[in-house]
Amino acid sequence: QSALTQPASVSGSPGQSITISCTGTSSDVGGYNYVSWYQQHPGKAPKLMIYDVSNRPSGVSNRFSGSKSGNTASLTISGLQAEDEADYYCSSYTSSSTLDGFGTGTKVTVL
Amino acid sequence: QVQLVQSGAEVKKPGASVKVSCKASGYTFTGYYIHWVRQAPGQGLEWMGVINPSGSGTNYAQKFQGRITMTRDTSTSTVYMDLSSLRSEDTAVYYCARGNIVGAIKKRTFDIWGQGTMVTVSS
Numbered sequence A: 001q002s003a004l005t006q007p008a009s010v011s012g013s014p015g016q017s018i019t020i021s022c023t024g025t026s027s028d029v030g031g032y033n034y035v036s037w038y039q040q041h042p043g044k045a046p047k048l049m050i051y052d053v054s055n056r057p058s059g060v061s062n063r064f065s066g067s068k069s070g071n072t073a074s075l076t077i078s079g080l081q082a083e084d085e086a087d088y089y090c091s092s093y094t095s096s097s098t099l100d101g102f103g104t105g106t107k108v109t110v111l
Numbered sequence B: 001q002v003q004l005v006q007s008g009a010e011v012k013k014p015g016a017s018v019k020v021s022c023k024a025s026g027y028t029f030t031g032y033y034i035h036w037v038r039q040a041p042g043q044g045l046e047w048m049g050v051i052n053p054s055g056s057g058t059n060y061a062q063k064f065q066g067r068i069t070m071t072r073d074t075s076t077s078t079v080y081m082d083l084s085s086l087r088s089e090d091t092a093v094y095y096c097a098r099g100n101i102v103g104a105i106k107k108r109t110f111d112i113w114g115q116g117t118m119v120t121v122s123s
Helices: none
Strands: A009-012 A018-023 A034-042 A045-050 A064-069 A072-077 A088-091 A107-108 B001-008 B010-011 B018-025 B032-040 B044-051 B058-060 B069-071 B078-083 B093-103 B117-121
Touching: A009 A018, A018 A034, A018 A088, A018 A107, A018 B078, A034 B001, A034 B069, A045 A064, A045 A072, A064 B069, A088 B044, A107 B032, A107 B117, B018 B032, B044 B069, B044 B078, B044 B093, B058 B069, B078 B093
Parallel strands: A009 A107, B010 B117
Antiparallel strands: A018 A072, A034 A045, A034 A088, A064 A072, A088 A107, B001 B018, B018 B078, B032 B044, B032 B093, B044 B058, B069 B078, B093 B117
């Protein structure tokens, strides 16, 4: 059972900005600055897009940004492009070492 | 380059066990935690557990305790995930993923992923 809640789907037109939320508790998202985001295209392994709430790994477009407020983290994709169509998952450190820390996943559709 | 290469697809009968391997290269094997994550067809990601390749300590998700064993072979830079008493619900793609530096907090940040191993459980 996933610990973090995400919207099932988000859509936008090319060039627009969209935001995906990831809601947890004070035991995970709200308690630590260790939220990460992953992009997954069909049939492919996930790819790290954001770590430690708002940091981008080398090579990830600056159109991707992350933030956090209270128990909710967010991923914003600006200047939406066709290649951004994918599934996105958040993940957070959790104070329980035995609990799952992934979000439920969000399908992003570019209209 | 830094990479994780997993073993090939498996087909198993209910009640059997499966052992998936994950070979690391391009970095110091004992320097980073290795996690296992699975994804059932059409479903989301599910964290299974983590191993410390340096000292072989493990943490398993509550859901899998008693059925899962993670081991490592430092001579070949390979981590193994053994799942027993397989049932149809275990049909999934299994990924290994590199986590944080050993000794640091086990935050769920995975920067390198294996290509995935499809495990099918069917009679």
